[in-house]
Each structure stands twice: as C-alpha cells, then as structure tokens.
Amino acid sequence: MKDALIAETITIAGHEGDEIEAYLARPLGQDSFGGVVVIHHMPGYDGGTKEIARRFAAHGYATLMPNLYHRDAPGADPDDAAATARANGGVPDERLVGDVAGAAAHLRALEGSNGKVGVIGYCSGGRQSFLAACSMQLEAAVDCYGAFVVGSVPEGFPLKVGPIGHLAPSLSCPLLGLFGAEDQYPSPEQVDELDKILTEAGKEHEFHSYEGAGHAFFSVDRPAYRVEAANDGWQKIWGFYGRLLAG
Amino acid sequence: MCTYLTEKITVAGSGKGAAGWFTVTDATVYLDHPQHAPAEHTLNIDFLNPANGPSARVAVELTAESARALARAIEVTLESAPPGLV
Numbered sequence: 001m002k003d004a005l006i007a008e009t010i011t012i013a014g015h016e017g018d019e020i021e022a023y024l025a026r027p028l029g030q031d032s033f034g035g036v037v038v039i040h041h042m043p044g045y046d047g048g049t050k051e052i053a054r055r056f057a058a059h060g061y062a063t064l065m066p067n068l069y070h071r072d073a074p075g076a077d078p079d080d081a082a083a084t085a086r087a088n089g090g091v092p093d094e095r096l097v098g099d100v101a102g103a104a105a106h107l108r109a110l111e112g113s114n115g116k117v118g119v120i121g122y123c124s125g126g127r128q129s130f131l132a133a134c135s136m137q138l139e140a141a142v143d144c145y146g147a148f149v150v151g152s153v154p155e156g157f158p159l160k161v162g163p164i165g166h167l168a169p170s171l172s173c174p175l176l177g178l179f180g181a182e183d184q185y186p187s188p189e190q191v192d193e194l195d196k197i198l199t200e201a202g203k204e205h206e207f208h209s210y211e212g213a214g215h216a217f218f219s220v221d222r223p224a225y226r227v228e229a230a231n232d233g234w235q236k237i238w239g240f241y242g243r244l245l246a247g
Numbered sequence: 248m249c250t251y252l253t254e255k256i257t258v259a260g261s262g263k264g265a266a267g268w269f270t271v272t273d274a275t276v277y278l279d280h281p282q283h284a285p286a287e288h289t290l291n292i293d294f295l296n297p298a299n300g301p302s303a304r305v306a307v308e309l310t311a312e313s314a315r316a317l318a319r320a321i322e323v324t325l326e327s328a329p330p331g332l333v
Contacts, residue, residue, distance in 0.1 A: 073300075
C-alpha cells in the first residue's frame with residue numbers, strides 16, 4: 001500500500017457560502033481517488049479526528065473535515081470552540097448539511113477526484129452523517145454510533161436536534177452502521193429500529209454491533225476504546241469504501 | 248451520548264486561564280463527553296467571559312462523585328464562614 005499523503009488546513013465555502021476552516025488530507029502519487037467528508041464528534045475539530053482524516057488519506061482517499069464550530073469560535077482551540085458551540089445549542093441541522101455539501105463539492109473539484117464522495121461521522125457526527133446522506137447525493141455513508149437518528153430524546157435533555165428516521169426514503173447511498181452493543185444512545189433497540197426502517201424503505205445498508213463495546217469505541221485516546229471492535233470496524237469501512245468510492 | 252444538558256448561570260469573580268487572570272461573568276455546568284478526563288461522561292464546569300472570546304475559559308471535568316463532593320465542600324465552606332464575612 002502506498003501511504004504518502006499531505007495534510008493542511010484550508011478554507012472552504014460552507015453553508016450559505018460562509019468561509020469556514022477545514023482540514024484536508026489527501027494521498028500523494030495517485031492519479032485518481034475518491035473523497036471522504038469526515039464529520040467530527042461533539043468534542044470538536046480535534047487532534048484525534050484529524051488523525052482519522054490522515055488515516056483515510058493514507059488509504060488513498062482525499063479527506064476533508066470541516067470545522068463545524070468555526071463560526072462559533074474562529075481561531076479558538078478546539079476544546080474552547082466546542083464549549084462555545086455547546087453553549088450556543090450545538091450545530092443546527094441546516095448548517096451541517098450546507099457545510100457537508102460544501103466539503104463534498106470541494107473534494108469533487110480536486111484534480112484527480114473520481115467524482116465519488118462518501119461521508120463518515122462519529123458520535124453526534126453519526127447522526128449528522130445519516131442526515132447528510134439523506135440531504136444530498138453521496139456515494140457512501142458511515143454512521144458510527146450516532147444517537148437520535150431514531151428514538152425520542154429523553155425528557156429533561158434539552159437537545160436542539162430531533163430524530164430523523166423519517167428521512168430514510170431520501171437516503172441517497174448505501175449506509176454502513178457501526179455500533180456498540182453496550183451503548184444506550186443509540187441502544188440496540190434503536191439500531192434495530194433504524195435497520196427496519198431502512199429495510200422497509202428499500203435502502204441498502206449494512207449494520208454491525210460489537211459485543212463488549214459501547215459508545216465511542218473508535219476513540220483511541222478515551223477509555224471507551226475497544227481494540228477488537230475498532231479494528232474490525234476499520235476493516236468494514238475499508239471494504240465498504242473500497243467498493244463504493246475507490247478508483 | 249451527546250447530552251447538551253447544560254445549566255447556565257451568571258457569576259461574579261475571576262479565573263485564571265491560559266492567558267492569565269480574567270474577570271469571570273458566566274458559568275456553564277453540563278454533563279457530557281470530556282475533552283481530557285478518562286471517563287465516558289463527566290460533570291463539566293466552564294468559567295467564562297464570553298465578551299473576551301471563547302478562550303476566556305477555565306474548564307474542569309469531574310467524575311460525578313467528585314463533582315458532588317466539590318458541591319458539598321463549597322456549601323460547607325460557605326456555611327462555616329464567620330458571621331458577616333459572606
């Protein structure tokens with residue numbers, strides 16, 4: 001495997017043409033490549049998620065991670081920006097869709113792009129990955145333990161987002177779902193419910209739930225990390241993107 | 248999960264952040280994923296001065312048990328202060 005890459009911070013046009021910060025990692029020495037939009041988790045546009053972006057680039061995908069909190073706290077440290085974004089109520093769905101659409105357009109315009117773009121999101125980004133794939137044409141989507149794609153927000157939790165399972169008929173591409181069997185948000189029942197909704201809508205999807213893993217099992221710098229689940233999950237991602245995005 | 252469960256209060260005092268001391272005007276208390284603490288969820292407190300930007304922040308991430316102990320310690324300290332001091 002060739003794994004040479006270049007990574008840099010750039011500016012892209014996001015929702016409503018807003019200029020936002022983004023992290024671009026792309027392979028070197030490849031004539032043609034697919035693209036991946038990485039949606040960061042709620043703790044923000046952080047070093048761990050940038051490592052994920054570089055991992056995709058090392059596997060041959062041009063990868064772009066928009067800073068979803070750029071408007072809330074331009075230039076701030078990722079943790080300070082995340083705190084400000086949370087105090088503002090989180091990322092509005094409409095803005096998220098605009099930012100992912102801007103990132104996808106940027107990837108498709110890169111010299112060498114094969115025109116295929118996938119999306120992947122972690123934690124809150126898992127729900128946002130599904131939302132994006134239901135809101136624009138993409139070629140592959142991965143939902144890593146996103147809560148509240150289905151299921152109601154518990155009473156007393158002032159989430160400013162709601163369930164979006166009803167968007168399933170608009171899903172534009174195959175969906176890979178990776179979940180922890182011990183997670184409560186989403187719970188195994190909610191994963192089953194989404195599975196059923198997608199089946200009824202006739203949408204191609206592939207779900208895997210890992211025993212012994214809970215929420216955030218891909219996070220290598222958190223106690224939730226589960227090496228077996230994460231390693232298998234990465235293999236599932238490479239197979240899925242390899243089929244739908246590569247080349 | 249990402250709870251967004253947040254209590255916001257206004258406060259008066261000072262805090263020491265990355266750039267030194269600053270006037271604290273607001274505080275948020277929330278239960279969610281930590282940035283640094285080795286736990287899936289923590290009780291997080293941010294002491295802020297939003298007028299000075301996102302970096303005017305003193306942050307702590309505590310386990311639920313230690314957060315409760317902190318709340319008790321604050322109450323005990325204030326209750327035991329000599330009359331007229333607070």
